[in-house]
Amino acid sequence: MAFVKKLIRYFPAVLVMVCVNLIVLSFYGYSSILKSGDQTLCANCLKPQPWHVPHVPEVMGPLKATTPVAKVIPNNNNETQSRSTRNQNNSESIGLSGKKRPDKPWSVDQMDSFRGLMMDRKQLLSKTCDNFRRRGILPRTRSSVYRNLIVMKERKIVWCPVFKASSTTWLHYLLDISSLSQIEKTRLREKYNNSPLNMISKFTFRPVSSVYERYSKEVKGIKSFIIVRHPFNRLVSAFRDKIERYHTPELKDDFYYKVYGGPIVGRFRKAALRRFGSDFFSEANHFGAPVPVSNGRRNAKLPSFWEFVQYVKACRVSRMDEHFRPIYDFCSPCDINYETVIHFENLSEESKYLKGVLDPFGATAEAQIEWANPNLTGLKLDDLTTLYFQTLSSEDIIALYKIYELDMKMFGYSFHLKNITLPQP
Template identity: 25%
Template sequence: TGKKTTQLQKLRKDYIRRMCDIEKKALSAQKPRIKNIYDHFIVEERQKIIYCFIPKVQGCACAFLSIVERAGLFKDVEVEILYYTVPLPCTFLTADVLFFFFFLQNRLMNYTKFMFVRDPFVRLISAYRSKFLYNQKNEYFYRKYGRIMMKLYGNQQKPPQTMKEAEALGLLPTFKNFVQYLVDPQTEKKEPFEPHWRQMHRLCHPCLIEYDFIGHQETLKEDAEELLKFFKLENDIKFPSPYKNMTTSNSAMDWFKAVPLEDRRKLYNIFELDFKLFGYKRPRVS
């Protein structure tokens, strides 16, 4: 890319390459389908930037690329939203037609690629908080996932039909129910995890794609500033401060208190590759 890489970025990328090699056997067993590999890739054509969007990781393209758009650096960019309804100055890559596979591969080889990751368990807590605590916008998640959690693990044979009713009765799925749903072997047999709690490496495939920049939620401010320097935009854009009420690693213990140790261990096994590939320590709760 011709852009300077800091020592921290070099360490992160070298670490991922080593871990990908070490975990080759575990990764090869997953065999992602071509059409799903690109579902979370967002591309800005003019600057030739590709961002892998991971739900519940702050610092996503919704923030970064929108800021760039407001700065007037990207103009008249055609917007195509395939999976989400947020306004972005970009398009989602999609490989629904095999014919486009080689075209997309060319993009991945020649465009600048970046992603942001987050402590896997903290990300799960954030996903639960944002999708299963009462909010009218979460009706879809309650109906599709919440009612199942309550019926299978919450001793509710006939859960309320709507999230509003469940909130009024104090019968929303608990974080324990959410973990029970994730560790149940039948869950992923039926369909892949919903992207808000799907493993990060299964969304961005860091062992198949070599990223130019890897940011961490825990060092978001510093990484975002470094990313702007990476794109030579530090004089044009100021990245906003992170939200102060974010779920943190320190608060994770409180959330897992009600979760049995065996379920915590099962959960770690499911997200173990995320911990290992992105350099996060095994949490005390597991």
């Protein structure tokens, strides 16, 4: 009887222990199934899921094996710049080296090579700046340059937008990866369709020098980048987009005509007529344009490329419009550290890597790069620039090179047309 009484007394406790053991065993059994099965059912949700692991090669997709770094020609001072062994290609046509797309596929697990490419570019930039600094010809950095930077605090991104080097595209991309709601993003795009810089002002800031210096010291893990472009290609692009045509129903209302086009024609048209003759500005000759202007928004009152170049030659660099001002003056890469230097000429490939740097966890994988302001002539960029530069004399080209020399050397670009090779071997 005593045994029965004890059994009745302790039975509930024994039953509870048995139930607990069964629950624990079933849990561990289920966990082992999870571990051996589909990883997307990961039990520990605090750890990064497999699809969130920052794996840059997958972000980039297939790349090309040869580097987009331009071949750099030794200058007259026997300062032979480094040339990546991964690129032995020369551009065709006018020889804007760095522009020809590589033609061997990158292996997806070779992102170390791409990081090495970034290091090569930074080293070339640093050596060029040091060389100009030692020779006492490095332009002084103006404090106002820092106001050109765009700082996105929520992503720790610092970017200097080089206009005519995919700046509009990347302004939209920053909006895409911001934490704003989709409704707010759509509203901002519609409101600031013609002024994309204002579109991102809600979640970015433009620092003064003291604010940026403090920010760069206090914040760890800053992702700074710059997208550069061959100076002569960029110059032609700026002219074609802003000066060669008008953008309003009436020419007199166009901003760039009032500020640049009209004054340029007033100053240089007589010299242009002496050089080219009156037929050069006829309608049959597209009013002096090497290729027809779409929508018919060009007439003889607008400058030719030769007239525009005379203006650029005579203009102080600090007073140039941001669309063709040299990068060394607008972004000051000799004083501001840019971790990633992307070449516009290989942007379709390199943008995939850059997206992996700016958004490594792929939290905004839906953000797509949509190219703004594309070249719609059907001509290769090299060929298009050739057409415009053929209207210039050797003296004009050399004078332009002197204006953009630091940009050319910092970013490894060269130029060849007829008997002109720059930098000179």
